[in-house]
Every structure is written in structure tokens, then in C-alpha cells.
Amino acid sequence: MDFRLSEELELWRKTVREFTEKEVAPYDAEMDRANDLPWDIVRKMSESGFFGVPFPEEYGGAGMGSLAAVITIEELARGSASVALTLDAHWLATDPIFMFGTEEQKKKYLPDLVSGKKLAAFALTEPVAGSDAAGIMSTAVRDGDYWILNGTKAFITNGGAAETYVIAVKTDKTKGARGISTFIVEKGTPGFSIGKKEDKMGCRGSVTTELILDNCRVPAENMLGKEGEGFKVAMVALDFGRVCVGAMGVGCATAAMEAAGRYANQRQAFGGPLAKLQAVQFKIADMAMGIEAARLLTYRAAWLRDAGQRYTTEAAMAKVFGAEVAMSTCKDAIQIFGGYGYTRDYPVERYLRDAKLLEIGEGASEVLRMVIGMNTLKELA
Amino acid sequence: MQEIWVVAETYQGRLAPVTLELVGKARTLASGAGGKVTAVLLGSRVTELASELIACGADTVLVADHPELALYRTLPYARVLTDLIEARHPDVVLFGATSQGRDLAPRLAARLRTGLTADCLDLSFDKDGLLVQTKPSYGDNVMVDIVIPRHRPQMATVRPHVFPAPEKDAGREGRVEVVPVHLEQADLVARVREVIAEVEEASKLEEADVVVAGGRGMGSKENFNLLYQLARALGGVVGATRPPVDEGWIDAAYQIGQSGKTIAPKLYIACGISGAVQHTVGMEKAKVVVAINKDPSAPIFNLATYGIVGDVREVIPALIAALGAHK
Amino acid sequence: MHIVVCIKQVPATLDVRVDPVTHNLIREGTESVINSFDENALEEALRLREKFGGTVSVISMGPPQVREALRKALAMGADAAYLLCDRALGGADTLATAYTLAQGIRRLAPFDLILCGRHAVDADTGQVGPELAERLNLPQVTMVKKLECDGKTIVAWRECEEGTAVWELPLPAVVTVDSKINTPRYPSPIGIVRSAKKPLTVWTAKDLDVDEDQIGLKGSPTRVLRLFSPQRTSHVEILPGEPEEATRALVAKLREQKVL
Numbered sequence: 001m002d003f004r005l006s007e008e009l010e011l012w013r014k015t016v017r018e019f020t021e022k023e024v025a026p027y028d029a030e031m032d033r034a035n036d037l038p039w040d041i042v043r044k045m046s047e048s049g050f051f052g053v054p055f056p057e058e059y060g061g062a063g064m065g066s067l068a069a070v071i072t073i074e075e076l077a078r079g080s081a082s083v084a085l086t087l088d089a090h091w092l093a094t095d096p097i098f099m100f101g102t103e104e105q106k107k108k109y110l111p112d113l114v115s116g117k118k119l120a121a122f123a124l125t126e127p128v129a130g131s132d133a134a135g136i137m138s139t140a141v142r143d144g145d146y147w148i149l150n151g152t153k154a155f156i157t158n159g160g161a162a163e164t165y166v167i168a169v170k171t172d173k174t175k176g177a178r179g180i181s182t183f184i185v186e187k188g189t190p191g192f193s194i195g196k197k198e199d200k201m202g203c204r205g206s207v208t209t210e211l212i213l214d215n216c217r218v219p220a221e222n223m224l225g226k227e228g229e230g231f232k233v234a235m236v237a238l239d240f241g242r243v244c245v246g247a248m249g250v251g252c253a254t255a256a257m258e259a260a261g262r263y264a265n266q267r268q269a270f271g272g273p274l275a276k277l278q279a280v281q282f283k284i285a286d287m288a289m290g291i292e293a294a295r296l297l298t299y300r301a302a303w304l305r306d307a308g309q310r311y312t313t314e315a316a317m318a319k320v321f322g323a324e325v326a327m328s329t330c331k332d333a334i335q336i337f338g339g340y341g342y343t344r345d346y347p348v349e350r351y352l353r354d355a356k357l358l359e360i361g362e363g364a365s366e367v368l369r370m371v372i373g374m375n376t377l378k379e380l381a
Numbered sequence: 382m383q384e385i386w387v388v389a390e391t392y393q394g395r396l397a398p399v400t401l402e403l404v405g406k407a408r409t410l411a412s413g414a415g416g417k418v419t420a421v422l423l424g425s426r427v428t429e430l431a432s433e434l435i436a437c438g439a440d441t442v443l444v445a446d447h448p449e450l451a452l453y454r455t456l457p458y459a460r461v462l463t464d465l466i467e468a469r470h471p472d473v474v475l476f477g478a479t480s481q482g483r484d485l486a487p488r489l490a491a492r493l494r495t496g497l498t499a500d501c502l503d504l505s506f507d508k509d510g511l512l513v514q515t516k517p518s519y520g521d522n523v524m525v526d527i528v529i530p531r532h533r534p535q536m537a538t539v540r541p542h543v544f545p546a547p548e549k550d551a552g553r554e555g556r557v558e559v560v561p562v563h564l565e566q567a568d569l570v571a572r573v574r575e576v577i578a579e580v581e582e583a584s585k586l587e588e589a590d591v592v593v594a595g596g597r598g599m600g601s602k603e604n605f606n607l608l609y610q611l612a613r614a615l616g617g618v619v620g621a622t623r624p625p626v627d628e629g630w631i632d633a634a635y636q637i638g639q640s641g642k643t644i645a646p647k648l649y650i651a652c653g654i655s656g657a658v659q660h661t662v663g664m665e666k667a668k669v670v671v672a673i674n675k676d677p678s679a680p681i682f683n684l685a686t687y688g689i690v691g692d693v694r695e696v697i698p699a700l701i702a703a704l705g706a707h708k
Numbered sequence: 709m710h711i712v713v714c715i716k717q718v719p720a721t722l723d724v725r726v727d728p729v730t731h732n733l734i735r736e737g738t739e740s741v742i743n744s745f746d747e748n749a750l751e752e753a754l755r756l757r758e759k760f761g762g763t764v765s766v767i768s769m770g771p772p773q774v775r776e777a778l779r780k781a782l783a784m785g786a787d788a789a790y791l792l793c794d795r796a797l798g799g800a801d802t803l804a805t806a807y808t809l810a811q812g813i814r815r816l817a818p819f820d821l822i823l824c825g826r827h828a829v830d831a832d833t834g835q836v837g838p839e840l841a842e843r844l845n846l847p848q849v850t851m852v853k854k855l856e857c858d859g860k861t862i863v864a865w866r867e868c869e870e871g872t873a874v875w876e877l878p879l880p881a882v883v884t885v886d887s888k889i890n891t892p893r894y895p896s897p898i899g900i901v902r903s904a905k906k907p908l909t910v911w912t913a914k915d916l917d918v919d920e921d922q923i924g925l926k927g928s929p930t931r932v933l934r935l936f937s938p939q940r941t942s943h944v945e946i947l948p949g950e951p952e953e954a955t956r957a958l959v960a961k962l963r964e965q966k967v968l
Binding site: 453456480486490498499523524526528531574577578579584615668669682683687688700 | 723801830842847848878886929933934938
């Protein structure tokens with residue numbers, strides 16, 4: 001088993017790292033204050049081919065696979081969780097179009113999404129249904145060659161910024177999960193509007209909004225996948241989304257550990273640098289261990305996906321673990337900075353605010369523990 | 382006996398300050414070793430500048446005066462110097478590390494198959510009469526002493542402000558020799574279309590006694606207004622490091638550093654500048670350096686005479702007020 | 709158009725010190741990158757190829773790990789890469805380096821333009837470009853911050869003490885560029901994937917048909933006597949207190965020193 005990355009992946013990782021250090025990280029504090037999407041950075045990422053990393057050349061991508069995508073997210077998150085989240089949410093919608101779309105749908109939507117000329121957003125969550133995804137109440141009713149969509153979506157990342165939306169609604173209210181179908185809806189479609197923009201705790205350089213469907217007429221050919229297949233589409237999309245969120249945790253934790261480590265090496269207390277104190281060393285040790293383990297979980301999940309194997313459990317593990325490592329690392333990083341860590345002059349408080357999202361979005365840790373627990377018990381039966 | 386040549390540079394009818402500094406240094410070196418100093422003056426209608434070179438310490442001035450030499454071009458200047466060097470065999474040839482010197486010296490070194498050391502910070506003769514050339518490497522983190530044991534001439538370029546301007550002695554005696562200029566057609570393939578004079582403000586940067594410079598820590602183009610205000614209060618000029626230029630907050634003509642201007646003002650105020658070597662090589666000869674930065678571990682403080690740890694947006698207005706209060 | 713770009717691999721950080729006992733360089737970290745000005749040169753070459761069509765070749769002299777830098781150049785878009793690698797080439801100063809590169813470039817003829825960075829950020833000499841031009845008997849223009857080309861001649865804007873000088877030269881020529889000329893692109897993912905299939909040729913001294921007296925240590929007129937760390941002790945006086953207090957103290961001191 002070779003743990004080394006290929007020359008190609010190493011070169012890509014170095015490229016993303018350099019890009020992040022130069023074009024992303026210096027602007028993270030500003031986008032947090034401005035509570036706005038950094039369009040400049042999105043444009044540069046698009047020009048440098050970031051959006052197309054895992055997609056085939058046929059649609060304008062690079063065909064580099066899932067591990068390359070995970071590395072992209074990890075390295076971006078080290079500079080800005082918000083920017084990494086924007087890319088992750090974009091892939092969350094673009095992936096299902098690639099995997100479940102008809103030839104016409106792929107030809108129509110993928111080129112702009114794979115190039116990053118347009119952003120995409122995936123909408124499942126509603127004000128009334130988050131973890132209980134099968135309990136969504138948005139509906140779609142057939143009307144000739146159209147479906148009429150009604151309902152509200154909540155906490156949709158890239159809401160408003162995206163041009164292309166993959167939206168899950170109930171086409172059969174009598175059924176639970178099996179009654180859900182997904183549709184591709186373009187911004188500007190009459191009856192489809194962007195609702196309230198959330199004022200979030202963290203990841204404020206990423207935009208999150210409500211979506212409002214009010215008798216929105218969507219052509220029948222915009223159904224993504226078969227009728228009643230929507231829940232499956234969502235779950236397949238979320239599997240990889242979860243690996244990416246785990247990678248976000250790795251990147252975020254790395255940034256926090258690096259900041260705390262640099263500080264510990266410089267700051268003087270009790271006759272020497274903080275780094276000489278065991279309490280600090282132990283905290284850094286826990287950070288390093290957690291990051292190492294979280295990273296390997298994400299890489300393995302990505303590897304399984306590229307190998308065409310089932311990876312739902314491993315993806316859930318990667319997300320839960322990565323999120324929790326990020327939380328504990330950021331918390332300890334603030335502690336190492338002491339009073340300074342509690343101020344906005346230093347980035348660690350922002351890292352913690354950013355990290356909290358990872359335990360919630362794209363599958364709350366509790367739900368994922370259910371998934372992991374149930375799957376593990378099944379195997380042990 | 383050591384014969385030391387200095388290739389003189391002129392702009393707009395005047396000798397470049399670095400030329401005078403080098404003639405002064407050559408004079409010091411020659412006096413110590415019992416040698417002679419020759420200045421080589423190339424250009425068109427420049428002969429009258431020879432007396433200034435003699436006043437600074439040249440024993441001989443070789444004048445190559447020709448219309449094709451009016452504006453610097455690599456090949457005609459290289460041809461003239463090659464002819465002179467191959468005929469007269471100087472031991473040492475010095476150039477200013479300027480846009481001309483950096484272009485010309487290596488071309489010549491390759492043509493003569495000899496050694497060249499660029500950007501020297503010091504020159505001396507060792508006990509065997511070999512020129513020891515001290516130059517910085519890896520930014521300015523490492524100093525290297527270099528010699529050219531077997532090839533001649535030993536060539537070096539030196540940055541402006543490294544050596545002091547010499548005392549001028551109008552009574553000094555020296556010889557002016559006008560040399561013939563032979564150029565080939567092949568030497569004339571390049572054409573200088575025009576020389577665009579730079580923004581007048583920026584050209585004052587190198588001569589200014591007071592420079593107020595801003596780095597990435599200034600945060601925005603708007604905040605650069607604070608620097609202009611401070612410069613006005615001090616009667617100084619504004620400069621910058623590379624990041625503000627890259628961000629578009631100020632024109633590239635104001636950049637100070639490795640790929641920008643080298644300055645040596647009496648007072649240099651570094652605002653929001655971290656002190657990376659690529660910048661500090663351009664200003665480390667300033668007499669008094671004041672650094673304002675909110676990061677107490679910024680390397681700029683190692684170079685500074687006085688330092689204030691704080692936010693430039695608060696410190697600069699306070700400084701302007703403090704300057705006004707004393708008046 | 710055939711454009712040749714010379715690149716050098718340099719340390720990623722200039723944080724080096726000299727060991728006071730052995731007088732050897734102590735380098736922090738071992739990561740290497742393409743010299744930033746050479747990336748500007750490569751970017752300019754790629755833009756010219758976009759305009760005129762043709763090929764971009766990159767060439768470098770160095771140890772085997774320079775392959776990594778050449779791989780990145782190919783990923784950025786160069787068509788072919790050449791590494792001049794041989795123990796006999798080691799220890800070369802700028803003259804020997806320029807001679808060796810010239811011999812390599814001759815094998816790539818015909819070419820229209822040779823682009824280099826204005827200097828390498830580690831050695832800091834800026835000499836190889838002009839020395840290369842001399843060995844190839846080509847006109848040169850250095851430290852160029854803007855370049856225009858019509859396929860037969862180039863117009864180059866270069867910084868000079870009075871401002872900017874605008875030169876016009878016929879091709880083929882050697883041009884060294886300053887960072888102001890462009891912003892180099894990042895290697896795209898597809899560029900990285902495709903770079904694996906592009907040719908990367910390694911030439912030894914024998915392949916280059918070089919005169920062994922002009923290469924490596926033998927071909928270097930300059931000799932390093934010694935390396936040392938510059939004496940730099942910090943004598944800074946930090947003025948404490950709030951901005952009002954600190955700046956008042958500063959003004960007082962500057963007036964005392966007669967700087968104001």
C-alpha cells in the first residue's frame with residue numbers, strides 16, 4: 001500500500017497551496033467582516049480550473065478524480081473555510097447532474113458549471129425539515145409538459161450566487177423518501193426567488209439563503225433522475241459532499257494548529273517560549289494526531305469512491321471526525337493564544353466560528369453517527 | 382601597478398551619482414595599492430564632464446564621444462569597451478549596478494571570457510593584489526567574498542549609495558584622452574525609440590532626504606493618503622514596497638527594493654512594512670529608520686533605529702499631530 | 709514561433725544562514741520552486757504562443773531534482789522540456805552556466821526568441837541572460853516590463869534611471885523580464901494531467917558537445933573565497949505607550965538627533 005501521492009497530485013496540491021496562500025488566505029478576514037462572497041476569488045478559481053478537477057475532459061474538466069477534489073478542498077480550507085465551502089456546495093449540485101443527468105441535461109448545464117463560469121447550489125433542507133430529510137414539504141404537481149413547484153428551502157449554500165439549482169421536492173406526498181424527486185431550476189425562472197440571506201456565525205464569506213418556490217413552472221425535462229429517485233440522488237450527492245466537509249475540517253484545523261504553533265514558538269512566558277510547556281505541547285500533539293487521522297479518513301473515502309466501491313460509512317466517518325477535530329483544534333488554538341485569541345485581531349476565533357458549521361450542514365453529526373452505528377452493527381450481526 | 386577603470390554613466394548631460402561614488406572608491410583602492418584610476422566616458426557631447434571625473438579622483442579619462450552612443454545600447458557600448466580593454470588591459474573594471482550596468486557588464490564579461498561579480502557591497506585588495514568582491518546572496522541573508530584569480534579584467538558592479546560620494550577637488554590634475562570609436566553595422570541593430578521620463582515625484586525618491594514608505598500593512602489605497610499627509614508634514618516623498626504596487630495602490634515607479642529603487646535618505650519611515658529582504662536591500666543604507674508595524678516580531682524592527690508597535694491607522698495621524706504640536 | 713525559456717530552480721525560502729564553523733549554507737527546508745522571474749518569462753512565452761502559434765521549450769541546467777521544476781513548466785503549458793544534467797557541469801559560475809545553456813539552446817535551433825528572468829532570487833546576479841546572448845551572438849534587452857512583438861521585431865519597455873526606455877530589436881534576440889511584465893498563470897489541473905505526456909529530455913555533457921575547459925568549476929573565472937552571515941544586531945529602540953505618547957517621544961528624539 002503506497003501512501004504517497006502521485007507526482008500529478010503532489011503538483012496539484014502544491015498549486016492549490018500556492019494559490020490559497022496568495023489569493024485566498026489574505027482575504028479571509030475581510031470576507032468574514034463583509035459577510036459577502038468574494039467574487040474575485042471565485043473568478044480566479046474558475047480561470048485556474050479549480051471547478052473542473054473531478055469532472056471528465058469531455059465537459060471541460062481535468063478528470064483528476066475524487067482524491068484530487070478532496071485535496072483541493074483541504075488546501076483551500078486552510079486559507080478560507082468560506083471559499084472551500086463555496087466549492088464544496090457547488091460540487092454538491094454539479095455532481096448529481098453529472099451522475100444522473102440525461103445527455104441533454106449534461107450538455108446543457110455541465111460546461112458552465114465545470115468551468116466555474118456559473119455556480120450551482122443543492123437544495124434539500126427546509127425550515128421544517130433538516131435532518132429529517134424525508135419530511136420535506138415542498139411539492140411538485142404535474143401540469144402537462146411542466147411541473148409546478150411550491151415550497152421554501154432553507155440554509156442553502158450558494159443561494160443567490162448560483163445560477164443553477166438542484167432542488168428536491170415531493171412529487172408524491174403519500175410517500176416518504178420514495179416520493180421525492182429532484183429538479184434542475186435556473187435562477188430567474190418565474191416563481192423562483194431568492195429569500196432571506198442568513199447572518200451566520202461563521203463561513204461568512206460563503207452565502208446562505210432561503211429559496212422560495214411560488215407556483216414555479218419547471219419543464220418536465222428538467223427532472224433530474226427518475227420520478228421518486230430524488231432521495232437517492234440526494235444521498236449519493238451527500239456521500240461525496242460529506243468527504244469534502246471532512247476535508248474542510250482538516251484544512252481548518254491545520255490553519256488553527258499552524259497559527260497556534262507559530263505563536264507558541266514565539267510567545268514568552270515563565271522564562272521561555274510557550275512551546276516548552278507540556279500543557280501546550282500536549283494540546284499541539286492532540287491537534288496533530290487528530291489532523292493526521294482525519295486526513296487519512298478523507299483520503300480513504302475518496303479512494304473508495306474512485307475505486308467504484310460503496311463508501312457511505314467511510315464518508316460519514318470522515319465528516320464527523322473531521323468536524324470534531326476542527327472544533328477541538330480551534331478551541332485549543334484560541335486557548336494557546338490566550339487573551340489575544342479572543343480578539344478579532346487574530347484569526348483563531350474566526351476559525352472556530354467557521355468550524356462549527358461542519359458539525360451541522362450536509363448531515364448533522366448525530367444523523368451520521370446513526371448511519372455509522374447502524375451500518376457497523378449490521379456488519380457485526 | 383593596479384589599473385582600475387570605472388565605466389561612467391550619464392543621464393541628461395550629468396554624471397550619475399553612482400559613477401562619482403565608484404571613482405571615489407577606485408581612488409581609495411588605488412591609493413592604497415599604488416595604482417591608477419581611469420574613468421571611461423561614453424556618450425555624445427559628454428567631453429566636458431571629464432573634469433568632474435578628475436575632480437573626484439580619476440587620473441585619466443578616456444572619452445568615447447560619438448552620436449551613436451548618445452543613448453545607451455548594449456552592443457555599441459560593448460564594442461567600444463571591448464576595444465579599449467583589449468588594447469589597454471586594465472586589472473579592474475567597475476560599473477554601477479544600474480539598468481545600464483546590469484545590462485552591459487555581463488555582456489562584456491562574456492565577450493572577454495572573464496569574471497564578473499554583481500551588486501558588490503564592498504571591494505578591497507588582498508595581500509596578493511587580488512580584488513576581493515563582497516556581495517550579498519539569498520536576499521541579504523548570506524555574504525559572499527569572491528575573487529577572480531586568473532582572468533582579467535576583474536569586473537564588478539556596485540549599487541548606488543554603497544560607497545560615499547567623494548570630496549571634489551577642482552584642483553586635481555588629470556589627463557583627458559579622446560579615443561576613436563569604431564562600430565560595426567551589427568552593433569546598431571537595436572534602436573532606442575524613446576525614453577519616457579517617469580513621474581516627477583517618483584524621480585525625487587532617490588534624492589529625497591525623507592521618505593515615508595508603505596507596505597501591505599497599510600491595508601488599502603485609501604490608507605495611503607495617510608502616507609501622503611505624513612510626507613507633506615515632513616517635506617518628504619512617498620515610496621512603497623512591492624505588495625502595494627501589485628495591488629495597484631501606487632505606481633511601480635515608487636517601488637523600493639530588489640526590483641525597484643535603492644535609496645539612502647536621512648530619515649526613512651516604514652509603515653506597515655514587514656521588512657522582507659527584497660525590500661530592505663533597497664533602503665538599508667538610510668541613516669535613521671523608523672518602523673511602525675502592529676506585529677512586534679516583524680523583521681523591519683531589526684533594521685530600525687526607532688520602532689512603534691501599533692496600527693498605522695492610529696499611529697500615523699498621531700505622528701502628524703505630534704509634528705504639528707512642536708511647531 | 710519557437711520560443712525558448714531558460715529557467716532555474718531555486719529554494720522556496722531565502723531563509724538561509726551560514727554555519728559559523730563549517731561555513732556551509734544551512735537551508736531551512738528543502739522545498740524548491742521555479743525562480744519567480746523565470747515564471748514571468750514562461751508566462752510571456754505562453755502568451756506569445758497564444759498570439760502567434762508555435763512551440764515553447766523550457767531549458768534548465770541543474771541536478772536531477774530540477775525535473776520537478778520542468779514538470780511544473782510543462783503543466784503551465786510549455787511543450788517540451790530539457791534538463792542539462794551532469795556532474796561535470798556542477799560548480800559553474802555565470803560564465804560557465806551561460807556557455808552550457810548556449811550549447812543546449814543551439815541544439816534547439818531554429819528559435820525566434822529566448823526569454824529569461826532578470827535574475828535568480830538566490831544568486832542575485834542577473835548575469836546569465838546577457839552572457840547567454842553574447843555566447844549566442846544575439847541582440848539583447850534586459851529587465852523588460854512590457855513586450856510587444858509582431859513576429860519579426862520586438863519592442864521592449866525597460867526601466868532605466870530616468871524612467872522607461874523603449875527599445876526596438878530584430879528577432880532572434882534574448883530578452884530578460886521583470887516581474888512587472890505579467891502575472892504568471894497557475895498550472896491548471898488539465899495542464900498537470902497533460903504534462904505527464906510531454907517530452908522531458910535529459911542531456912549530459914557528452915550530448916551537448918561542450919569544451920570541458922569551459923564548463924563547471926573549470927570554466928568559472930570567479931571563485932568563492934568564503935561565505936559568512938552578515939553581522940546584524942538589532943539596536944532598535946521601541947517607543948512604548950499609546951500612539952499619542954509614542955509619537956510625541958519619537959518626534960522629540962528625531963529633533964534631538966537633528967533628523968527633523
